[in-house]
Amino acid sequence: MFDELSDLYQQVILDHSKSPRNFRPLEQPSRTAQGHNPLCGDNITLYVRLEGDVISDITFQGSGCAISRASASLLTESLKGRRLAEVKPLFDRIHEMVTTGQVGDGDLGKLAVFAGVHKFPARVKCAILPWHAALAAVEGKGAPVSTETVNP
Amino acid sequence: MPSFDQIRSDFPILDQQVNGRPLIYFDNAATSQKPLAVIEALDAYYRRDNANVHRGIHELSNRATQAYEGARARAARFLNARAPEEIVWTRGTTEAINLVANTWGMANLKPGDRILLTEMEHHSNLVPWQMLAQHTGAKLAFLPVTGDEGLLDVGQLDELLTPAVKLFAFTHVSNTLGTVNPVAELCQRARAVGAVTLVDAAQSAGHLTVDVQALGCDFLVFSGHKICGPTGIGVLYGRCELLETMPPWQGGGDMISSVDYYESRWNTVPHKFEAGTPDIAGAIGLHAAMDYLDRLGRDRIFAHDQELARLAYEELSRLKGIRLFGPKTGRGGLVSFLLEDVHAHDIVTVADQFGLALRGGHHCNQPLMKKLGVVSTARASFYFYNTTAEVTRFIELMREIQKFFGV
Numbered sequence: 030m031f032d033e034l035s036d037l038y039q040q041v042i043l044d045h046s047k048s049p050r051n052f053r054p055l056e057q058p059s060r061t062a063q064g065h066n067p068l069c070g071d072n073i074t075l076y077v078r079l080e081g082d083v084i085s086d087i088t089f090q091g092s093g094c095a096i097s098r099a100s101a102s103l104l105t106e107s108l109k110g111r112r113l114a115e116v117k118p119l120f121d122r123i124h125e126m127v128t129t130g131q132v133g134d135g136d137l138g139k140l141a142v143f144a145g146v147h148k149f150p151a152r153v154k155c156a157i158l159p160w161h162a163a164l165a166a167v168e169g170k171g172a173p174v175s176t177e178t179v180n181p
Numbered sequence: 182m183p184s185f186d187q188i189r190s191d192f193p194i195l196d197q198q199v200n201g202r203p204l205i206y207f208d209n210a211a212t213s214q215k216p217l218a219v220i221e222a223l224d225a226y227y228r229r230d231n232a233n234v235h236r237g238i239h240e241l242s243n244r245a246t247q248a249y250e251g252a253r254a255r256a257a258r259f260l261n262a263r264a265p266e267e268i269v270w271t272r273g274t275t276e277a278i279n280l281v282a283n284t285w286g287m288a289n290l291k292p293g294d295r296i297l298l299t300e301m302e303h304h305s306n307l308v309p310w311q312m313l314a315q316h317t318g319a320k321l322a323f324l325p326v327t328g329d330e331g332l333l334d335v336g337q338l339d340e341l342l343t344p345a346v347k348l349f350a351f352t353h354v355s356n357t358l359g360t361v362n363p364v365a366e367l368c369q370r371a372r373a374v375g376a377v378t379l380v381d382a383a384q385s386a387g388h389l390t391v392d393v394q395a396l397g398c399d400f401l402v403f404s405g406h407k408i409c410g411p412t413g414i415g416v417l418y419g420r421c422e423l424l425e426t427m428p429p430w431q432g433g434g435d436m437i438s439s440v441d442y443y444e445s446r447w448n449t450v451p452h453k454f455e456a457g458t459p460d461i462a463g464a465i466g467l468h469a470a471m472d473y474l475d476r477l478g479r480d481r482i483f484a485h486d487q488e489l490a491r492l493a494y495e496e497l498s499r500l501k502g503i504r505l506f507g508p509k510t511g512r513g514g515l516v517s518f519l520l521e522d523v524h525a526h527d528i529v530t531v532a533d534q535f536g537l538a539l540r541g542g543h544h545c546n547q548p549l550m551k552k553l554g555v556v557s558t559a560r561a562s563f564y565f566y567n568t569t570a571e572v573t574r575f576i577e578l579m580r581e582i583q584k585f586f587g588v
Contacts, residue, residue: 034534034585047587068542069526070556094524095586152530
C-alpha cells in the first residue's frame, strides 16, 4: 500500500536511515561542522579529515528524520576521496535536484535517489541540511548552519 | 438536535480526496474547519451589509454596527460574561494575551513581582510574559508538569502562589498533552493571594462549556478560527472592573472619545481597546460559529471529542514502541505520541500521502518538549465532525508506518 511513497522513501534512503554509514565521530578531525534545524530537531555533526586538499575520511553523528539521516550517510560515502574544490559544484547540483527534481548532466550515482524530495516541499530542508554542513566545513566556518530560517 | 453523523455535510471541505484518499482532518487543535453557516454569514455580510462600523449615519453602517455589536453580545452569552462590555475583539488568542500584558501588565507590575505560569503553556502564553518581565523587572515562575502524564503538579501551588504573584496565567486545555486543567480551583487559589488570573481557552472554548463566572477568572482568551469561525478574530474577556482601570494599548480611531492636537480622551470599555477598523466580518462569522456550536451543544461536543481521544489513546497504546503523552483518562480531544525509531515528520509525511492530516513538531511548546526530552511529537486532534471510523483508519495507518520503517 506504500507504493505512492517510493518517490520520497526509496529503498536506498530507508536502508541508509536505518543503517547509516560512517556514523561515528572522527578523532582529531581537520574540520567539523554542525547542521541544526531546531524546529524539526534534525541535528548532525560532520567530521572531516583532510590530506592536502583531499577528503581522506568523513563521518557524521546526530539524530533526525529518515531523510536527513540518509542524506548525511550518502553524503559521507559520496565525498570521501573527493577534493575540497569539488564540494561546492556538487552542492549546487544536489540543491538544484532536491528543489526542482532536475538531475542535470553527469551521473550522480546513489545521490539521485533524492530527486523525489522536490515533490515534498516541507522536507527539502531535511535533505539539504547535511550538504549545507559540508559546505560550511569546506569553507572552514565554525557556526552551526540551519536550513529552516533561510530558503534551503 | 442534529446527530454528529448528519453534520458532515455542513462542512464542504471535508468532502474531498487528498492524495487519492478521502481526507481525514485530524489537525483541529491548529485550526478547525468552517460550516456552511459561517461561510454563508461572511458571504451575506459582504453581499448586503458591508460598511464601516460606529458613527455611520447611513443604513449600511447601521446594519454593520448592529451585526458587529450583536456578535459581541453573543460572545458575552457564549462565555456567560455579565455584559457585552466585557468582550474585547482581538485578532486571536495571541493578540488578546499581548493586549493584557501591554496594558494591565505594564500598569500593574513592578520589580520583585511574580508572574506565575505553568510548564505546559503555548508560546503565546509565555513569550508575551517574558517580554513584560523584561520591561517591568517582574520575575517568571512555573507550576511544574508531572512528566509524560502531563498533569499540573497542583501540590506545589502552596509554595509558588505567594503574595508576590500578581498574575497567574495558564491554559485550560493543553494543545500538546490534552490535559484539562482544574481552572476553577486554580482561579480560587490565585484569588486567595490577590493574584489576577488569565485563562488561555484556545483549546477549550469550542469544545466544552466555558462559563467565566463559574470559573472565577479575571481574563479569558480564545481564537475564533479554532471554534469553526474565521481567522483574524478572537476574544478577550476581562472583568469590567479590571478593563475600566486598564490603559489603552493601540491608539487610533474608535478608541477615543475626543482628540486634540496634544492630547486625547479615551473611549469607554471595550472600545478603548479597539483602535482602527475592526474585523467586522470576522465578528459576524464568529457569531454564526457560536450559534452553530450551541445548537449542537458544547457538552455533547466534548463527550464526542473525549470518546475519540480515549479510543485513539487506547488503540495507540497497543503499538510496539509507542510513547504517549498526556493523562490516561479525562483528556481533551487530542493524542500526542512518538513511535520508536520513526521521526514525527516522517509519520506526518507518510500520513499525508494517505489523506490523513496530522501535525508533527514542537506544537509551539519548545520548553515542554525539552522537559519531556523530545524534540517533537506527532499529534492527532479531533473535533465533532470526526468519526470513530476515521480513528480506526488512523490506527491502521500507524501500524503500516511502523512496518514501512521496519520497526
